[in-house]
Amino acid sequence: MVGAGPPVVVVQPRRPRLHCTECHQGPLPLLVLEHNAPHCLDCADLGHLSYLPRGNAALTRRAREASSLWAVVLRHNSRRTRYERQGILVEERALLRAEAACLADADARARRRERDAARRAVEDVRFTATLTAEILRLFPCCPPVRAEAVATHTSLRGSGRVGRSAAGRSLDEGAVTAAVRAAVRHDDTAYDALLMSGVRRDEARRRMAGAIETVLAAWRRPNPPRGSPGHSGRRDA
Template sequence: MATVSQNIFLTKKEKLRCISCNKKIPLGKSFISESENHKGTCFSCSPFVGYVLLPPGNVAMTRRSKKYSTLCGVVLEWNQRRKRYERRGQLVEEKAIEKARLECEKDQASRDLKNKKAALVREQKDREYIFNFALAIRGRYPNCPEKREFAIAIHACEKYSGRVGRTADAKDFDPKMIDLAVEAHIRHTETNYDEQFRKGKRKKEIRSDVRSNINSVLKKWKQ
């Protein structure tokens, strides 16, 4: 029988109440529900009392402990900078964690080898993607300085950076995404944007100041 999963939100709202005990749930405390917009319970009224938090990071332990636990509580915390919820681990039964740990110890060597091979494949694909992104930049901006397209692509496509080159549209080489990557590069290398920023000027104001310079360089590189 498949394990039943349930979301556990570390609340970002201050007006949530438990539907079982009617107590107010403090900011940052556990709220068990489909979402913060649905009714739910506090942790004390949930079925997860006595469960153990398994931190994220070990895919095999996460998968196997969930498989061996009666219930699985996915702990989610709001990331204010990224404006989204992110996993902070899962609550599972202690016996499930122990069973998963023993299972992982038995096949650690084979999983390490498999992961190493997979990492090499990902690295190769990433290099190919950056190279093709650079070619797309050169195709759209044929007069940009020699080899500059590679500097732009490497920066825009840096892993885990959240930059434009890592978006789904960029991976389809959407012209708008290419334009954004090139504009960002020009902003920091061809204008005094960074100098103004260091002086404490507001970002919105600086962007307005350098807009005409950016457009001028874009036009020159695109001709």
């Protein structure tokens, strides 16, 4: 390819109604504007190119690099008042070559995804264990099974919960406490039942605030020393 100037631009009208200035063919689903006049792809010497919609970055890159002539397809977004890329036009041979290349390394990409998934799984297990230990440090009387359940729930990858936030990942005390408080709210109080009965969320939280703090206070209380009247030899669930 000679030079690296701006790409040829092809317009995809939202409502095809224009006809080619030269051959009068139309309405045109794709057109090239030259001197503010619409031209069909054949008259613009682009009729031999194949349309590749956006969505596969690797295929688009390879097809563009293999094509001696290519054009970008744009469509006007009236709401955003701008033109947005819809895909490209490339030579058929370039598209076939790009598709073959993408198929050839599909197995390698799949293996890489599997390795990445395994690595993330190991990281998630480690973080859940670390978060469980931090919950038990802040709430030493919390049953270990409950601490692990809270950590597993709040640290689920992709959940958007507190444990996946930056504060949660750094084991910020406020974030960890918020996760435990949320678990107590749903599992140890009538909060969910209030919501189902039509009580507003803020009012339901106000009503359950005392019960939640009672549980948290009990979980924060250090274990009594062995031999003392309050020591039972085990943690109650």
